[in-house]
Amino acid sequence: MKTTRLLAITGALLTMAFSQGLQPTDANAYEFFTGGACSKLKWAGDPLFELSTISFPGQFSRAAIHDPGNTIENVGGHWLDFGWTTFNGNAALKNGDNEIYGASFAQWDMENFAGWARVRKNYVTCKITEVDIVFDSDDLWYRGVPEDYGFNYWQSPYWLTINGQSRKSMRQVALHELLHAAGLRHEDNTWAMMNYGDRPWSNHQPEHQMSPLPDDRRGLRVLYPNSVTENDVAIVNHYVNYDDVSSNGVPRQRQLCVAAGGDGFSDSMFDTYCGKPTKLFVCPGDRIYTRFSIANYSTSSTTVQQRLYFSSDTTLQTFLDTKSDTVWSKSLGAGRHHREGHSFVVPADLFTGNVYNLIMHLESDLPNEFEGNNWIPLRGQIVTANNCNPAFHNN
Ligand SMILES: [Zn+2]
Structure with a gap:
C-alpha cells in the first residue's frame, strides 16, 4: 500500500x-x-x-x-x-x-x-x-x-x-x-x-x-x-500516534487497541489488544482493558462519566445491556480532548458462555447535550467462560 x-x-x-x-x-x-x-x-x-x-x-x-x-x-x-x-x-x-x-x-x-x-x-x-x-x-x-x-x-x-x-x-x-x-x-x-x-x-x-x-x-x-x-461530547476509538510520523513531519492517527481481558495494559495504546496477556474468555471480577478518546466539542467545560456496557449486539440499549459497576470520571475544558485508558471489572450478572460486544458510554453533565455520539462499540468481543468461580448466571 x-x-x-x-x-x-x-x-x-x-x-x-x-x-x-x-x-x-x-x-x-x-x-x-x-x-x-x-x-x-x-x-x-x-x-x-x-x-x-x-x-x-x-x-x-x-x-x-x-x-x-x-x-x-x-x-x-x-x-x-x-x-x-x-x-x-x-x-x-x-x-x-x-x-x-x-x-x-x-x-x-x-x-x-x-x-x-x-x-x-x-x-x-x-x-x-x-x-x-x-x-x-x-x-x-x-x-x-x-x-x-x-x-x-x-x-x-x-x-x-x-x-x-x-x-x-x-x-x-x-x-x-x-x-x-x-x-x-x-x-x-x-x-x-x-x-x-x-x-x-x-x-x-x-x-x-x-x-x-x-x-x-x-x-x-x-x-x-x-x-x-455548543454542548456536545463524543467518543471515538482512534488517537494520534506520535511514533508514526508522515514524510512531512505530521504524526498520523491510528485506531486504538482492541478491548480485551488481561492482567494489565498492553505496552502501546496502538497494540492489537489492550489487555496483556490477552484474555478473550473472562470470568466475574476479571478486568477488561480499554482505550478510547473523548472529544469535548463544547464551548464549556464538562465532566463525563465513562461506563462499559456488555451487549449482545453493537447497538447500545441501556435497558437491556449489562453495565459495569466500574465508572471512571474525567473533566475536560472547552474544546479539549483526552485519550483514556481504563479497566472495568466484569460484572457477575452476565450469562455464561455468551459472546458480548463492549460498548463504551459517556454521560456528560452539560444540559441539552447531543447524546447520539456518546457511545461507540469498542472493537472486538469477549466471551464469558463456562468454568468460572464464582460462576456467571446460567442461561
Ligand atoms: Zn493538510
Missing part, C-alpha cells in the same frame, strides 16, 4: 519541528496560516465555493463535500457556501474563483497526495482571497459514509477495499482541505483533522460522522468568533 499524504499547500514549505515521542501539549495547538505581519489570515466575508459538475456529477458525490463543509459552518459561523457550476477547473487555477474539482495530480508530480488546497493570501490585509481545492482524479474514492459500503463506522479506515479496489475517503480529505480553506494550517502537536486524519468517524448522523475535532474547532472559533453555544 502506498503511503498517502492528504495534502500539499501551495507555495508553502512547511517546516515542522517535531521530535519523536513528544507528548501532546494542546494548550493552543491549532495553527493558522501566517505571512508578512499577519499572525493569522482569514476571509473577509463568506466565500462561495463552486463545485465542478464534471468532478461531482450527482447529489451523492456533492454531499461528500457539502456534509463535511456543513460541520465547519456549525462551528465558526456562516463563512462557507457552495455553488454548483459546469466548469471543469483543470485549466483554470487561480482565476479569482474558489473552485473545487478533480484533476490528475500526475501533472504536478504529486501522485502521493490525495487533496490539495491552493490558498491565495493577501499579506497586507491579512485576508485569504481565493482557495482552489483539487482532488486527485487518478485515485479511486468512496464518497459516502462507511455504512454505504457495508463497513462499520467504528472500524472504518481512511482506506477501504471495495470490490477488491483500494479507495480513499473523500469526506476525510474534504474536511481537511476545507479547514485549510478556512485558514487552519497543519498541526503536528495534537489530535486534529489538521493532523493527518485516519479514522475519526464518530457515532453521529451520517452527515456529521466526519466533523472537526476539538482542536480544529477552537481554531475556527478564534478565526471566526461568534456567540454560538
Whole structure:
C-alpha cells in the first residue's frame, strides 16, 4: 500500500519541528496560516465555493463535500457556501474563483497526495482571497459514509477495499482541505483533522460522522468568533500516534487497541489488544482493558462519566445491556480532548458462555447535550467462560 499524504499547500514549505515521542501539549495547538505581519489570515466575508459538475456529477458525490463543509459552518459561523457550476477547473487555477474539482495530480508530480488546497493570501490585509481545492482524479474514492459500503463506522479506515479496489475517503480529505480553506494550517502537536486524519468517524448522523475535532474547532472559533453555544461530547476509538510520523513531519492517527481481558495494559495504546496477556474468555471480577478518546466539542467545560456496557449486539440499549459497576470520571475544558485508558471489572450478572460486544458510554453533565455520539462499540468481543468461580448466571 502506498503511503498517502492528504495534502500539499501551495507555495508553502512547511517546516515542522517535531521530535519523536513528544507528548501532546494542546494548550493552543491549532495553527493558522501566517505571512508578512499577519499572525493569522482569514476571509473577509463568506466565500462561495463552486463545485465542478464534471468532478461531482450527482447529489451523492456533492454531499461528500457539502456534509463535511456543513460541520465547519456549525462551528465558526456562516463563512462557507457552495455553488454548483459546469466548469471543469483543470485549466483554470487561480482565476479569482474558489473552485473545487478533480484533476490528475500526475501533472504536478504529486501522485502521493490525495487533496490539495491552493490558498491565495493577501499579506497586507491579512485576508485569504481565493482557495482552489483539487482532488486527485487518478485515485479511486468512496464518497459516502462507511455504512454505504457495508463497513462499520467504528472500524472504518481512511482506506477501504471495495470490490477488491483500494479507495480513499473523500469526506476525510474534504474536511481537511476545507479547514485549510478556512485558514487552519497543519498541526503536528495534537489530535486534529489538521493532523493527518485516519479514522475519526464518530457515532453521529451520517452527515456529521466526519466533523472537526476539538482542536480544529477552537481554531475556527478564534478565526471566526461568534456567540454560538455548543454542548456536545463524543467518543471515538482512534488517537494520534506520535511514533508514526508522515514524510512531512505530521504524526498520523491510528485506531486504538482492541478491548480485551488481561492482567494489565498492553505496552502501546496502538497494540492489537489492550489487555496483556490477552484474555478473550473472562470470568466475574476479571478486568477488561480499554482505550478510547473523548472529544469535548463544547464551548464549556464538562465532566463525563465513562461506563462499559456488555451487549449482545453493537447497538447500545441501556435497558437491556449489562453495565459495569466500574465508572471512571474525567473533566475536560472547552474544546479539549483526552485519550483514556481504563479497566472495568466484569460484572457477575452476565450469562455464561455468551459472546458480548463492549460498548463504551459517556454521560456528560452539560444540559441539552447531543447524546447520539456518546457511545461507540469498542472493537472486538469477549466471551464469558463456562468454568468460572464464582460462576456467571446460567442461561
Ligand atoms: Zn493538510
